[in-house]
Amino acid sequence: MCGITGFWNPRRTNQRDLRFALNPMLDVLDHRGPDERGSRFFCEQGVALGHTRLSIIGLDCGHQPIETDDGNYAATVNGELYGYKTIRTQLACEEFACNGKSDSAITLPLYLKHGLSFVEKLRGEFAIVLYDQTEQRLILIRDRFGIKPLYYHVGDSGLVWGSEVKSILQHPDVTPQLCPKAAAHQMMQVMVPGSTAFENVHAIKPGHMLIAKLRGDRLEIQTKRWWDMEFPESHETGVDPTEYVQGVKERLIDAVATRLEADVPVGCYLSGGIDSCSILGLATHLQQSPIKAFTIAFDSDEYDESNIARRMAERTGAEQELLRLTEKELYGPAFERATWHAERTFYNTLAVAKWHMSRRVRACNYKAVITGEGSDELFGGYAFFKRDWLGRDQGDKILAGAILAEEDQSHPAWQDVCGFTPSWIQPWMMVLDRVRPLLSSSIQDLLANYDPVAEVAAAIDPDMVRGRNRLDVSQYTWSKTMLEGQILTWGGDRMDMANSMEARPAFLDHHVAEYATTIPPDVRIRDGIEKWVLREAMVNVLPRELYERKKFAFMAPPAHTDPVKRAAVQEMIDHWLTKDRVNAVGVFNQEKLAKFLSDAWNETDPSMARRNDIIINHTLQIHMLHGQYVEGLPLPAVD
Numbered sequence: 001m002c003g004i005t006g007f008w009n010p011r012r013t014n015q016r017d018l019r020f021a022l023n024p025m026l027d028v029l030d031h032r033g034p035d036e037r038g039s040r041f042f043c044e045q046g047v048a049l050g051h052t053r054l055s056i057i058g059l060d061c062g063h064q065p066i067e068t069d070d071g072n073y074a075a076t077v078n079g080e081l082y083g084y085k086t087i088r089t090q091l092a093c094e095e096f097a098c099n100g101k102s103d104s105a106i107t108l109p110l111y112l113k114h115g116l117s118f119v120e121k122l123r124g125e126f127a128i129v130l131y132d133q134t135e136q137r138l139i140l141i142r143d144r145f146g147i148k149p150l151y152y153h154v155g156d157s158g159l160v161w162g163s164e165v166k167s168i169l170q171h172p173d174v175t176p177q178l179c180p181k182a183a184a185h186q187m188m189q190v191m192v193p194g195s196t197a198f199e200n201v202h203a204i205k206p207g208h209m210l211i212a213k214l215r216g217d218r219l220e221i222q223t224k225r226w227w228d229m230e231f232p233e234s235h236e237t238g239v240d241p242t243e244y245v246q247g248v249k250e251r252l253i254d255a256v257a258t259r260l261e262a263d264v265p266v267g268c269y270l271s272g273g274i275d276s277c278s279i280l281g282l283a284t285h286l287q288q289s290p291i292k293a294f295t296i297a298f299d300s301d302e303y304d305e306s307n308i309a310r311r312m313a314e315r316t317g318a319e320q321e322l323l324r325l326t327e328k329e330l331y332g333p334a335f336e337r338a339t340w341h342a343e344r345t346f347y348n349t350l351a352v353a354k355w356h357m358s359r360r361v362r363a364c365n366y367k368a369v370i371t372g373e374g375s376d377e378l379f380g381g382y383a384f385f386k387r388d389w390l391g392r393d394q395g396d397k398i399l400a401g402a403i404l405a406e407e408d409q410s411h412p413a414w415q416d417v418c419g420f421t422p423s424w425i426q427p428w429m430m431v432l433d434r435v436r437p438l439l440s441s442s443i444q445d446l447l448a449n450y451d452p453v454a455e456v457a458a459a460i461d462p463d464m465v466r467g468r469n470r471l472d473v474s475q476y477t478w479s480k481t482m483l484e485g486q487i488l489t490w491g492g493d494r495m496d497m498a499n500s501m502e503a504r505p506a507f508l509d510h511h512v513a514e515y516a517t518t519i520p521p522d523v524r525i526r527d528g529i530e531k532w533v534l535r536e537a538m539v540n541v542l543p544r545e546l547y548e549r550k551k552f553a554f555m556a557p558p559a560h561t562d563p564v565k566r567a568a569v570q571e572m573i574d575h576w577l578t579k580d581r582v583n584a585v586g587v588f589n590q591e592k593l594a595k596f597l598s599d600a601w602n603e604t605d606p607s608m609a610r611r612n613d614i615i616i617n618h619t620l621q622i623h624m625l626h627g628q629y630v631e632g633l634p635l636p637a638v639d
Helices: 015-027 084-093 103-121 180-187 242-259 274-286 306-316 333-342 350-363 375-379 383-390 412-418 426-438 441-448 452-458 470-487 489-497 510-516 532-537 563-576 579-585 590-600 606-630
Strands: 002-008 036-042 047-053 073-081 124-132 137-142 151-155 158-162 208-215 218-225 266-269 292-298 319-325 368-371 502-505
Touching: 002 015, 002 073, 002 124, 015 036, 015 047, 047 073, 047 124, 073 103, 084 103, 103 124, 103 208, 158 218, 180 426, 180 441, 180 452, 180 606, 242 274, 242 510, 242 532, 266 274, 274 306, 274 368, 274 375, 274 532, 292 306, 292 350, 306 319, 319 350, 333 350, 333 489, 333 606, 350 489, 375 470, 375 510, 375 532, 383 470, 412 452, 426 452, 426 590, 426 606, 470 489, 489 502, 563 606, 579 590, 579 606, 590 606
Parallel strands: 266 292, 266 368, 292 319, 368 502
Antiparallel strands: 002 047, 002 158, 036 047, 073 124, 124 137, 137 208, 151 158, 208 218
């Protein structure tokens, strides 16, 4: 697990200039790879490859960038490539020997053997940048689900890339500037796939690659999709679910076993949910020594799952590390630092909690954990999936205003592409409606000709959803938007790697995922029970109370639930949302925003109060991002 960055400017060919530009880009990624740093320059072409390393596999033999003996090919890799020992042996038998014994070392031999299709041979979570000097071609690749991040900027001076946007913004030819359209998207929580919070900085989409080729003195750039989460056009009905239960069990055991391989200890994140408890249960049986389990506890019974997590740890004999968090940890300096790492806004302080947890993991001398992300996406675990499949459930009131819309919403763009408006986007449409009156006149003018909800719908490939089952459509559209843009960024990689810690989401193993798409909807959600097939597969691993428990949304307690938290948020408001700062940033009408903020804490309707919390969080962070990245304000220290 590492940080990768670099650029290709055909007109910048002096090695001193190349190094001068690359070093600050590496400096700002030091948290992703504190163990080692490397660079490779192709001076005549103006190519610079940089790498910061977090050593997990091949501790003494994993230097990057990786090169071939003739120096014509080089690559940087961020992530884990599983099954590399078998692949390495096969390559050696076919005279495609690897330089080194780390997992990343298989990248170049596979490319030399298979060309661009080599990426289909890879298993794991990864972002790769590969330069082919013989073809004068650069390839940027992102894994199937976007577990590992990779961003890029294209300008008159060429192509710049990085594991995090902050490295791109360090390049001398890139000016940090927030994107006004992205500000509107952040306020409604849903980013357009491939976009970021910053002007002219883009994300490589999951399962995509960017190919840059030198034509004369300019770069010709194209992108192509190499993998997608493809559901069948029809499912069998009335099938015996036993086969699917066994199929999930076998593939998940293999995925967890694969992710336990490392040259450092591997722990597990443990909440009170089925997903992480399943991972811990399997890891316990697969590992000879006790597993270290890391759990977050909140100071609100309504949002805390730590009691169930504790019982699971006791059941498996795991060594549990429990981290209790209050308003002191969730707001103030830690909130600001989490925002800097996230590079976008987040609606709930779960991101801050994850930042604290990764710091605790590293303090315990662990560099890697297996996590449960992706299970809900594959097996229909979220309440909005269930609503799209079965209709409304009156027991979802705690989620109203944040996860579910309390009133049905519809949008013509979504009706056109999907045949219905997925339930997952409906609450964010209501947030946008609530925000619109607070925006500045310039943003209002922008939105007069720009529909954020329609733009997200336009990013969905209609061929992948039309004619599909409603549950398949709901899962697919969420996975192409919120899984990558939310769960795997500010809820995953960015908060984990902030403290040099690698997360391995076993459910997002593509062998598990590709099998899951074949499971009929009435086996995923059966008799009203979400993730039924997973529950049955794990019935002998999970405690009975967890096996029978309804899905619980893992969130931090919103600020409106506690006067102490409200006071902590108000302190941030007083600092970041002053009249002068709001006017300078220009996203909001200062007077209307001030009235909204003064009225927000008096809201008595629970759904509206949760929505107000979301808006306040996003508003604070837009101003923090401007301060941190545009103004260059220093980050505060965290105790």
